Amino acid sequence: DLIVHVRDITHPETAxxxxxxxxxxxxxxxxxxxxxxxxxxxxxxxxxxxYKPTEENALAISALHGHGLEELKEEIEKKIxxxxxKKILRVDINLEGPQLSWLYKEATVQEVQVLPDDSTARVKxxxxxxAFGKYRNLFPH
Numbered sequence: 001d002l003i004v005h006v007r008d009i010t011h012p013e014t015a016x017x018x019x020x021x022x023x024x025x026x027x028x029x030x031x032x033x034x035x036x037x038x039x040x041x042x043x044x045x046x047x048x049x050x051y052k053p054t055e056e057n058a059l060a061i062s063a064l065h066g067h068g069l070e071e072l073k074e075e076i077e078k079k080i081x082x083x084x085x086k087k088i089l090r091v092d093i094n095l096e097g098p099q100l101s102w103l104y105k106e107a108t109v110q111e112v113q114v115l116p117d118d119s120t121a122r123v124k125x126x127x128x129x130x131a132f133g134k135y136r137n138l139f140p141h
Contacts, residue, residue, distance in 0.1 A: 001074065001083070002034075002037065002038075002039065002079050002080055003013055003025070003030075003034060003035070003037075003038040003039070003085060004039045004076065005018070005021060005038055005039065005040050005041065006039060006041040006043050007041065007042055007053070007058075008043055008044050009042040009043060009044055009045060009048065010044045010047045010048060018121065022035075024036075026101070033083075037079055037082075037083065038078060039072070039075055039079060040053075040055060040057060040058040040059065040060065040061050041058070041061055041070035041072060042055075042058050042059065042060045042061065043061055043062070043063055044062065044064070045060040045061060045062050045068070046062035046064060046065050046067060053117070054133070059071055059072050059075060079120060081126070084128075085128055085129060086126050086127060086128050086129075087126070087132075088110075088124065088125070088126055089123065089124070089125055089127060089132065090122055090123065090124050090125075091103075091122070091123050091135075092115070092118070092120055092121070092122050092123075092141065093120065093121055093123055093139075094119060094120055095110065095114070095118075095119055095120060095121055096119055097139070099123075099135075099139050100112070100123065102135065102138065102139075103123060103125055103127075103135070104135075106127070106131045106134070107125040107126060107128075107131055107132075107135075108125060108126040108127070109123060109124070109125050110124045110125060111124040111125060112124075113121070
């Protein structure tokens with residue numbers, strides 16, 4: 001789980017709104033790691049000239065113009081991977097063997113790029129450490 005707190009940074013009461021949200025979240029007795037890993041997002045930065053967040057680890061975005069959305073996506077992905085104990089890997093596999101089928105069953109295959117020699121592919125997967133250990137044992141090369 002991950003909490004993403006998106007704030008309208010142009011609102012005159014944005015600091016009060018943040019305090020209220022944090023108060024409500026704390027009253028829900030959420031696990032501390034969930035509150036500690038929360039992603040703080042400042043939206044509508046296109047309305048403030050040369051906006052820079054003063055709060056540590058806050059991301060500045062403009063949903064309207066798409067500014068900062070790639071960074072936000074990367075941060076969310078990083079936090080979710082950390083929370084779940086998974087990682088993104090690229091592995092080269094032999095298409096004539098059982099590796100690709102195994103990866104589809106045991107991991108999340110995101111991309112398969114067939115390499116020019118036609119018998120191998122580079123596969124991008126989201127995989128847990130334990131599943132990757134099993135993969136390496138089953139397919140040592």
